[in-house]
Amino acid sequence: MLYQLFSILIFPGFLFLAVAAQFAEFMDRKIYARLQNRQGPPWYQPFADFIKLIAKEELIPSAANPRMFKMMPLFAFSSAVCAFLYIPLYRMHSLFYFDADLIVILYLLTIPTLAFFIGGWYSTSLFARIGSVRSLTQLFAYEVPLFIGILSAALLADTWSISELTVFYSSHPFYWLFNTIGFGVSLIALLAKLEKGPFDIPEAETEVVAGTFTEYSGRHLAFLRLTLNVEMVVGSSLLAAVFLPFGYEFGPVIGFFVYLCKVIFIIALLSLCRTVFARMRIDQMINFCWKYLVPFAFIQLLFNLFLKGALVR
Amino acid sequence: MRENKKFRIPIGPQHPALKEPESFSVALKGEKIKGVDVRLGYNHRGIEKACEQRTYVQDVYLIERICGICSHTHSTCFVQAVEEIAGLAVPKRALYIRTIIGELERVHSHYLWLGVAGHEIGFDTLLMYSWRDREVVMDVLAMLTGNRVNYGINCIGGVRRDIDEAQTTEVLKAIDILEERTKYYIDVATQETTIIKRLSGVGMLTREEALRLGAVGPTARASGIDYDIRQKDPYAAYAELEFDVITDNHCDVYGRTVVRLKELMQSYRIIRQALKKMPQGPISVRAPRKIPAGEAISRYEAPRGEDVHYVKSNGTEQPERVKVRAPTLANIRTVKYMLRDRYLADMPIVIAAIDPCFSCTDRVVALSNSVTKKREVMEWQKLRSYSIEWYKKQGIDFTDLNKRLASVK
Numbered sequence A: 001m002l003y004q005l006f007s008i009l010i011f012p013g014f015l016f017l018a019v020a021a022q023f024a025e026f027m028d029r030k031i032y033a034r035l036q037n038r039q040g041p042p043w044y045q046p047f048a049d050f051i052k053l054i055a056k057e058e059l060i061p062s063a064a065n066p067r068m069f070k071m072m073p074l075f076a077f078s079s080a081v082c083a084f085l086y087i088p089l090y091r092m093h094s095l096f097y098f099d100a101d102l103i104v105i106l107y108l109l110t111i112p113t114l115a116f117f118i119g120g121w122y123s124t125s126l127f128a129r130i131g132s133v134r135s136l137t138q139l140f141a142y143e144v145p146l147f148i149g150i151l152s153a154a155l156l157a158d159t160w161s162i163s164e165l166t167v168f169y170s171s172h173p174f175y176w177l178f179n180t181i182g183f184g185v186s187l188i189a190l191l192a193k194l195e196k197g198p199f200d201i202p203e204a205e206t207e208v209v210a211g212t213f214t215e216y217s218g219r220h221l222a223f224l225r226l227t228l229n230v231e232m233v234v235g236s237s238l239l240a241a242v243f244l245p246f247g248y249e250f251g252p253v254i255g256f257f258v259y260l261c262k263v264i265f266i267i268a269l270l271s272l273c274r275t276v277f278a279r280m281r282i283d284q285m286i287n288f289c290w291k292y293l294v295p296f297a298f299i300q301l302l303f304n305l306f307l308k309g310a311l312v313r
Numbered sequence B: 001m002r003e004n005k006k007f008r009i010p011i012g013p014q015h016p017a018l019k020e021p022e023s024f025s026v027a028l029k030g031e032k033i034k035g036v037d038v039r040l041g042y043n044h045r046g047i048e049k050a051c052e053q054r055t056y057v058q059d060v061y062l063i064e065r066i067c068g069i070c071s072h073t074h075s076t077c078f079v080q081a082v083e084e085i086a087g088l089a090v091p092k093r094a095l096y097i098r099t100i101i102g103e104l105e106r107v108h109s110h111y112l113w114l115g116v117a118g119h120e121i122g123f124d125t126l127l128m129y130s131w132r133d134r135e136v137v138m139d140v141l142a143m144l145t146g147n148r149v150n151y152g153i154n155c156i157g158g159v160r161r162d163i164d165e166a167q168t169t170e171v172l173k174a175i176d177i178l179e180e181r182t183k184y185y186i187d188v189a190t191q192e193t194t195i196i197k198r199l200s201g202v203g204m205l206t207r208e209e210a211l212r213l214g215a216v217g218p219t220a221r222a223s224g225i226d227y228d229i230r231q232k233d234p235y236a237a238y239a240e241l242e243f244d245v246i247t248d249n250h251c252d253v254y255g256r257t258v259v260r261l262k263e264l265m266q267s268y269r270i271i272r273q274a275l276k277k278m279p280q281g282p283i284s285v286r287a288p289r290k291i292p293a294g295e296a297i298s299r300y301e302a303p304r305g306e307d308v309h310y311v312k313s314n315g316t317e318q319p320e321r322v323k324v325r326a327p328t329l330a331n332i333r334t335v336k337y338m339l340r341d342r343y344l345a346d347m348p349i350v351i352a353a354i355d356p357c358f359s360c361t362d363r364v365v366a367l368s369n370s371v372t373k374k375r376e377v378m379e380w381q382k383l384r385s386y387s388i389e390w391y392k393k394q395g396i397d398f399t400d401l402n403k404r405l406a407s408v409k
Helices: A003-008 A014-035 A045-055 A064-085 A101-122 A126-157 A161-169 A175-193 A218-243 A253-277 A282-312 B047-052 B058-065 B072-088 B092-120 B124-145 B166-190 B191-200 B205-211 B218-220 B253-277 B327-339 B343-352 B381-391 B398-408
Strands: B005-010 B021-027 B032-038 B296-300 B305-313 B319-325
Touching: A003 A126, A003 B058, A014 A045, A014 A064, A014 A253, A045 A218, A045 B327, A064 A101, A101 A161, A101 A218, A126 A161, A126 A175, A126 A218, A126 A282, A126 B005, A126 B381, A161 A175, A161 A218, A175 A218, A175 A282, A175 B032, A218 A253, A218 B305, B021 B343, B032 B343, B047 B058, B047 B319, B058 B319, B072 B092, B072 B296, B072 B305, B072 B319, B092 B124, B092 B166, B092 B253, B092 B343, B124 B166, B166 B191, B166 B253, B191 B253, B205 B218, B205 B327, B218 B253, B218 B305, B218 B327, B253 B343, B305 B327, B327 B343, B381 B398
Parallel strands: none
Antiparallel strands: B005 B021, B021 B032, B296 B305, B305 B319
């Protein structure tokens, strides 16, 4: 009981995740800055930002629905944290697991976007409303390739449980190389989910100010930002567990180190994409997702179906 | 029902896409723009009027502060008009120095524009890169004139500082670096997929429309209009220098980007020639304090387009009338046309593509109430009493305050 509480609250649960999220933001910003030939922030900058925002006054628009407005950041945050508990990090099995937990993770990762939408909608600002509608529009474009990409990897392992999936890929080394297309597709979809890089359309500052977050301030904004960072860690951990499932057999210490390397690698890839592309327009983004990402995800799916017949049986 | 409802969003007077206050009220239907209302006047500083109350020498420095980016443009344009009225023969060397500073200014302005354009389409890497390289030309300007902006190099009858041998080599060295970088940016802008996707086909302005709306500068040249004051009505030393007027037939934001980048290459060419051909001699002639009565109009090809100054003198130390038509005023009308039926996401880059400088453009013609749509012109006295009344309503009485202050004394 005590061990489980420790796991949920401290390591590898809530506290570890919160700290890791801030470090992920630091890493993202630092890599982004160095690629742009800038100095970048010091390592404690995300923490300082967080503390500063917590201390700030929070303003709620008088026309907004205060309960919904206040609830949505926590809602988004808690669902992102929950998803983390089901992802195997440095052991083959995650903290909690059951059949079909992969579906639950994907579902829990969708909730923050919905919460952003509702929060933005209820804040009644025009910019927030446009931003929230955009984030929902985007959701319908990237969710499908993300799901197909991740589930086709699970298809090869013949399981809907992410822990079983890692067990399968550990017992069949180098099978994960077959999922490279799916990895690429999911990485781009993750970029869209995190509202980063060429897909930061919902919060395009030159068009809709801060989009969904325009009216948020103080504590709520701090938690919204933390949610995005947590999502970044959870998303990269998910991708690491599904598409880079190796290095579990060396015990927890080396396993943890390997896990960190994987996450840093994925975050670096995300930052690189963010650096080299201009922001797309919402219509271009949807075209791109349905014309290129979805077909590639389907190629991966078909490939894995054939592979399953040829290899596994 | 609801889908057909248009709603208006305010882009400005305060908005992250705009670097200066200006109001664009956008009627949106979904993501599509159905109409734009442009309202000028948030940054009006009354410089034209202020010029009438100062001497010509003071005016040169005041006029220079019309714009932070094309400050040399405005001061040169003004002194050219004054020199014409006074009939001053400006030394050749001074004209060459004006040309060199003017072209360096164009380089820094176009680099600045490239960064801003990158930022508007969400490509901050381009912003960081181009602004880093812009520092090279800023340093050159600081070395030649002493200032990074508002160079203060012009005076009536010539320039204030000479360019020596050591400075010439420094400038040439910097030009080599900048040319290398510009080639790189031309490659980036013409090959990078996401940039082309965001720029081409956006903000279409056909040749006919550009002529009808009176577009100037790179905005017009990107629509295939071969119009450059440097060639049509050469001033300073441009008549003796060789360069091409860059035009493009894309008619969109992509075309404007290409025109600006290629113009940079021409600027390097002009600067190299000017440094080589620069004759020896004095850099200024003595100008009289009192300018004889007369009037003159002066034109200058600013980085943003044609800049026009009109000066009327009455034989005293102070001008009777100074009138400035900054290039943005000519271009701002095209924005409304270009934005029709476009996406909201295109709005920042379409506005940025004319390289707007709102503080140069701003003028107050009439006040119109945004609610009742009633227009009225307010005289100074009326405006004053209006403000006193307004503050009275807020509970601050200035007339009373003055009396009390007087009684304290």
